């Protein structure tokens with residue numbers, strides 16, 4: 001499909017005269033409506049944690065978690081400023097909670113995932129259960145569940161040497177742009193600032209976290225995984241075991257997807273998280289996929305080469321940095337020292353629609 005030439009005068013007149021009736025000719029826009037391949041308005045972007053962290057901490061001095069409701073710096077795609085979006089379908093932000101603070105209970109139909117970036121001692125609560133956050137933990141807040149966060153640490157007064165007294169920062173991934181697209185968002189605040197604890201910590205892990213499931217009872221959160229926290233200690237060990245027992249993949253290194261143990265599918269209906277390890281000296285091949293990906297660097301350092309329509313880009317990343325790779329832009333990963341990467345995409349939605357594509361390049 002070729003780009004259109006300017007329309008002759010008689011056609012321009014037709015367009016102008018029908019416009020008040022809210023009519024417009026398809027043939028002038030057809031090429032852009034069905035492009036031969038994805039032409040994402042998103043651009044690749046890198047957020048260095050050493051640049052971002054001082055702003056998070058300044059926000060920590062200027063507003064409390066309670067006043068902010070959620071004290072988050074949004075990672076906005078540079079080409080989508082003002083839209084609170086990191087890709088067309090996904091939202092990402094870095095949330096800070098300080099010792100002694102509470103982020104009040106609310107619920108919304110948007111689903112959230114958390115990936116802990118820094119600090120220990122904060123908790124998040126969902127549906128009466130709390131889980132303590134540790135760096136690298138992947139945590140789920142299912143759609144329409146009450147959730148609040150808190151940090152019982154003693155705060156700056158007692159803050160020497162005790163890791164439970166440190167700030168805690170995590171990556172939030174939400175399907176906000178998708179729900180906005182569908183006009184399907186609902187939200188409400190809870191009258192209780194912190195929800196009452198009704199189940200002991202670890203209850204979801206005990207019931208669903210051992211490749212077994214209760215004999216009776218339905219999935220408590222429908223299509224969303226009943227596992228609340230996928231702790232880093234276990235995910236990291238899984239990668240270790242994989243590294244010892246299976247061949248290296250030339251594109252991915254060793255890469256695992258987190259699953260809903262009840263279905264084997266994605267842990268949430270709208271987002272699929274992954275954890276991967278690249279060994280020292282890894283020089284990966286390029287691939288592209290229709291699901292734009294948000295990366296959080298967990299350990300080590302490396303380089304991401306991205307083939308964007310604006311030209312090739314090279315991102316040098318290290319632990320706690322974040323970057324985004326738009327749909328259908330080829331990515332190649334390298335690591336001198338070895339590294340571990342968390343990432344998430346909207347793949348479950350694309351798979352449900354039968355439109356997901358992936359291409360591994362030579």
Ligand code: 1HN
Pocket residue numbers: 070072093095108112147172174176
């Ligand atoms: C939200 O509820 C959280 O619960 C984080 O931590 C980020 C961004 C937009 C709307 C709701 C949270 C959010 C959010």
